[in-house]
Amino acid sequence: MKGPETMLSERLRRLEPGPGYFRIFLRFPFLAGVVLRLFVFLFQDPFNNDYHFQVIDWIHKNGTIPIATQLSQAYHPPLYYVLAQLFYGGDFSMPGLKVLQLFSLLTSLLTFVVFTLMINRFIESERVRRSATLLAACLPQLIMFGNFVSNDSLANLIGALLFLQAYLYVEKPNPARKVGLAVILGLGLLTKGTFLAFIPVVLGLVIVVEWRSRKRWTAVVLSALLVAALGLGIGAYKYVESYRHFGDPFIHNADPLVQKATKWNWAAAQKHTFTGLGSVFDWNIPKLMLHPTLGDETRHSYFLMMYGTFWYQYLYESNLMGNKTGFRYLGSLIYLLALVPTLVMFLGAYDAGAKLRAVISRRKLETRTIQELFGVLAFLAAFGLVVYLGIRIDIWSCFQSRLFFPAFWGVIVLFSSGLARIERRPRIAPTVHRLLNVLFVCFALYFLTELAIILFS
Numbered sequence: 001m002k003g004p005e006t007m008l009s010e011r012l013r014r015l016e017p018g019p020g021y022f023r024i025f026l027r028f029p030f031l032a033g034v035v036l037r038l039f040v041f042l043f044q045d046p047f048n049n050d051y052h053f054q055v056i057d058w059i060h061k062n063g064t065i066p067i068a069t070q071l072s073q074a075y076h077p078p079l080y081y082v083l084a085q086l087f088y089g090g091d092f093s094m095p096g097l098k099v100l101q102l103f104s105l106l107t108s109l110l111t112f113v114v115f116t117l118m119i120n121r122f123i124e125s126e127r128v129r130r131s132a133t134l135l136a137a138c139l140p141q142l143i144m145f146g147n148f149v150s151n152d153s154l155a156n157l158i159g160a161l162l163f164l165q166a167y168l169y170v171e172k173p174n175p176a177r178k179v180g181l182a183v184i185l186g187l188g189l190l191t192k193g194t195f196l197a198f199i200p201v202v203l204g205l206v207i208v209v210e211w212r213s214r215k216r217w218t219a220v221v222l223s224a225l226l227v228a229a230l231g232l233g234i235g236a237y238k239y240v241e242s243y244r245h246f247g248d249p250f251i252h253n254a255d256p257l258v259q260k261a262t263k264w265n266w267a268a269a270q271k272h273t274f275t276g277l278g279s280v281f282d283w284n285i286p287k288l289m290l291h292p293t294l295g296d297e298t299r300h301s302y303f304l305m306m307y308g309t310f311w312y313q314y315l316y317e318s319n320l321m322g323n324k325t326g327f328r329y330l331g332s333l334i335y336l337l338a339l340v341p342t343l344v345m346f347l348g349a350y351d352a353g354a355k356l357r358a359v360i361s362r363r364k365l366e367t368r369t370i371q372e373l374f375g376v377l378a379f380l381a382a383f384g385l386v387v388y389l390g391i392r393i394d395i396w397s398c399f400q401s402r403l404f405f406p407a408f409w410g411v412i413v414l415f416s417s418g419l420a421r422i423e424r425r426p427r428i429a430p431t432v433h434r435l436l437n438v439l440f441v442c443f444a445l446y447f448l449t450e451l452a453i454i455l456f457s
Helices: 004-015 021-027 029-043 052-062 079-087 094-122 126-138 140-147 151-171 175-189 193-212 217-235 237-246 256-262 285-290 302-311 328-337 339-362 367-393 401-423 429-456
Strands: none
Touching: 021 029, 021 429, 029 094, 029 126, 029 140, 029 429, 052 079, 052 094, 079 094, 079 151, 094 126, 094 140, 094 151, 094 401, 126 140, 126 401, 126 429, 140 151, 140 302, 140 401, 140 429, 151 175, 151 193, 151 367, 151 401, 175 193, 175 217, 193 217, 193 367, 193 401, 285 302, 285 328, 302 328, 302 367, 302 401, 328 339, 328 429, 339 367, 339 401, 339 429, 367 401, 401 429
């Protein structure tokens, strides 16, 4: 007679995708990530809910960078919009806009290439590498917002490059790599405000690495000041401009001054997210499964909005409208299956805490430990900034996980660290990997259903 564990294993094996396209999809994760991005590009509308295109068009027509009160997205730093000029010739037709969107596709593909290179170089277990690559390859929100005409696409690439440069700097802390780290940080600040969260973590890394190289404290401090001065010197443009015009370097499009000037008072309808302690402690995933998209049932929970916008299209964006049909319950299934990688990431956070305690007690810093802790701390800093702004402004659209995607490598570190711990438990590891495979296939099915809806609606 078969025991319960054997029966459960057989049921999960039946859930695992069989021969055919999905088996190839799971076996070749890098190919899957590239093909998915190209596939989605073919039918995804260039624009999401934000009007980044207005800034690109303004620069093309006027030859100047707009200030925050002139356009709804003009509060952002300008690097993405300036570089997008290379792909925009003033053509409003769909073919012309797809050429513009090609810039985002290229940054999305390069971001995935950087993640894949880092996964293959810095993660030891082959099975963990495969699952980590698949997570980066097919997470719907990462692909969608990487492909939109939006500064998210360039911010994600610069974030990935910043992590790569930081890892290389830890391995070999020479002046060229230190300057490279400062330059990439500056380019990040010149692209998106999320990189403000990276500043203290990068400076902390420089101090630790230089001190570990047994340099004098004066040299350590000078190195940190050099990185800060170079990074801020490159990236401070928009913050200086906003301070000059408005007396506030961090003005944003929810500010009443900007809303009045742009005549788009959208923030009032999104206020009053906080309703008490329930906004913090409502982690009711079954409720999110019953209501898988934005609604009064879930929009007052910080956790459920972050969870929903990370794993599925919780908000309504562009021409991908499956979340307004019965197919939205595929999102419910994704939310259920995503409990597995979510718990794996929490296990990874526990592992990071254990490593940090070991460092403090032994005062011994190994290269791999410094790299992993930097990845986790940079992610926590970006995540914390998103949550802080959401609470401070009290607008539900601030609680979107894609806002911390420039720190997505930290997610991969948490996921990989947790999965590596599970690998040491051979009785449960196969089950976890099978459930992850089912989730990855659901991600691919999500995009297939979106295409079907567009074709047959």
